[in-house]
Amino acid sequence: xxxxxxxxxxxxxxGETLSEIFSLPIPxxxxxxxxxxxxxxxxVINVEDxxxxxxxxxxxxxxxxxxxxxxxxxxxxxxxxxxxxxFGALVISFALTLVLTAKFVxxxxxxxx
Amino acid sequence: MxxxxxxxTVAIFYLFSKLYExxxxxxxxxxxLSIIGIALILRLTGxxxxxxxxxxxxxSFFLGPAVVSLAVPLYKQKEIIKAYSKQIFAGIVFGGTLxxxxxxxxxxxxxxxxxxxxxxxxxxxxTAIAIGVSEKIGGIPTLTAVxxxxxxxxxNAVGIEMLDAFKVRDRVARGLAMGVASHGLxxxxxxxxDELSGAVSGLAMALNGVFTSLILPYLIELLQ
Numbered sequence: 057x058x059x060x061x062x063x064x065x066x067x068x069x070x071g072e073t074l075s076e077i078f079s080l081p082i083p084x085x086x087x088x089x090x091x092x093x094x095x096x097x098x099x100v101i102n103v104e105d106x107x108x109x110x111x112x113x114x115x116x117x118x119x120x121x122x123x124x125x126x127x128x129x130x131x132x133x134x135x136x137x138x139x140x141x142x143f144g145a146l147v148i149s150f151a152l153t154l155v156l157t158a159k160f161v162x163x164x165x166x167x168x169x
Numbered sequence: 170m171x172x173x174x175x176x177x178t179v180a181i182f183y184l185f186s187k188l189y190e191x192x193x194x195x196x197x198x199x200x201x202l203s204i205i206g207i208a209l210i211l212r213l214t215g216x217x218x219x220x221x222x223x224x225x226x227x228x229s230f231f232l233g234p235a236v237v238s239l240a241v242p243l244y245k246q247k248e249i250i251k252a253y254s255k256q257i258f259a260g261i262v263f264g265g266t267l268x269x270x271x272x273x274x275x276x277x278x279x280x281x282x283x284x285x286x287x288x289x290x291x292x293x294x295x296t297a298i299a300i301g302v303s304e305k306i307g308g309i310p311t312l313t314a315v316x317x318x319x320x321x322x323x324x325n326a327v328g329i330e331m332l333d334a335f336k337v338r339d340r341v342a343r344g345l346a347m348g349v350a351s352h353g354l355x356x357x358x359x360x361x362x363d364e365l366s367g368a369v370s371g372l373a374m375a376l377n378g379v380f381t382s383l384i385l386p387y388l389i390e391l392l393q
Contacts, residue, residue: 061234064234064237064238065234067237067240068233068234068237071237072233081298081301081302081305081382082298082378082379082382083236083295083297083298083378084233085232085233085234085236085237085297086236086295086297086298086375086378086379088233088236088237089236089237089238089239089240089243089371089375090240090375092237092240093240093243093244095240096240096241096244097244097247103241103244103245106238106241107241109238110238110239110240110241111238111241113231113234113235113238114235114238114239114241114242114357114360114367115361116231116235117232117235117353117356117357117360118182118199118200118325118354118357118358119178119179119182119200119203119228120228120229120231120232120235121200121229121232121318121321121322121325121353121354121357122178122182122200122203122204122207122225122228123174123178123221123222123225123226123228123229124229124296124314124318125200125203125204125318125322126204126207126208126211126218126221126225127218127222127314127315127318128204128208128315128318128319129208129211129212129218130218131311131312131315134309134312134315135312135315138281138282138285140279140280141275141276141277141279141280141281141282141285142276142281142285142289142316144275144276144279145271145272145273145275145276145279145281145289146272146289146292146316146319146320146323147323148271148275149268149271149272149275149289149292149293150293150320150323150324150350150351151331152267152271153264153267153268153271153293153346153349153350154324154328154331154332154346154347154350154351155331155332155335155337155346156263156264156267157260157263157264157267157342157345157346157349157350158332158335158337158339158342158343158345158346159335159337159342160259160260160263160264160342161256161257161259161260161339161341161342161345161346162337162338162339162342164255164256164259164260165256169338169339169340
């Protein structure tokens with residue numbers, strides 16, 4: 057277990073360090089994810105070593121968004137004053153993006169049903 | 170009192186997860202209900218948000234390793250992702266641009282202020298990138314952070330149901346659309362549903378974050 061955690065936190069640390077040193081607009085965790093993917097592809101890391109730990113983090117990802125979500129209450133005044141354009145744009149843009157992108161990719165052909 | 174935040178979060182999430190297991194209706198989405206429930210409890214009891222966050226922050230900290238962990242499903246699905254790399258690339262350019270333009274123009278049409286237009290444009294990408302982009306183009310970073318989360322909650326709550334309603338069966342298309350439209354929160358939900366879709370969603374989230382941060386500053390100049 058500690059080997060897996062050390063690898064995952066290690067790549068997070070490397071990603072964050074690179075993001076800071078080069079002041080990249082990409083967050084450290086995304087850089088860490090890309091680097092770890094390459095490390096797995098080039099057999100630098102064995103997937104068996106991190107599988108269980110990764111699965112645990114991914115399976116519980118939803119709950120991690122709750123605290124920042126509750127933070128919305130601090131901005132209620134700001135949101136309320138522009139409620140119509142904000143909620144209208146969020147809902148319409150989300151629906152359009154989700155459905156049209158899915159249909160577009162499906163039209164390009166794939167077929168993994 | 171400094172464990173109140175983590176206690177409230179896990180206990181309420183547990184209760185709403187149980188409820189959701191019993192009756193899988195989109196309006197019972199446990200993330201959405203937990204956020205509303207905790208916000209109400211804080212309001213009713215007068216507990217400050219900062220007091221809540223003192224211990225609840227630990228949970229959000231794990232978003233870092235969770236995003237890094239998305240490398241595992243990506244690696245496991247590498248053959249399929251390679252086979253569909255053209256569709257994935259085209260889908261990100263299409264979906265990423267559509268997410269920006271639709272948010273900007275609908276907000277404009279509904280009378281949004283300039284700050285709202287600029288803050289809402291990067292709403293479909295992961296929080297950390299969105300905040301940076303918002304700052305760069307003259308939006309309000311904190312407002313952007315809130316809008317990013319609201320977009321994610323939408324994806325988490327109704328994304329799969331909408332894809333089903335519109336009869337999208339292609340698993341690559343489903344994952345890509347979720348990652349492009351609602352970043353990590355959408356990914357967190359669809360990966361529980363299907364590992365292939367989840368892997369594509371995680372990849373789409375990362376690539377769309379990079380794509381949006383590169384094109385949005387130029388796109389905004391054209392739009393204004």
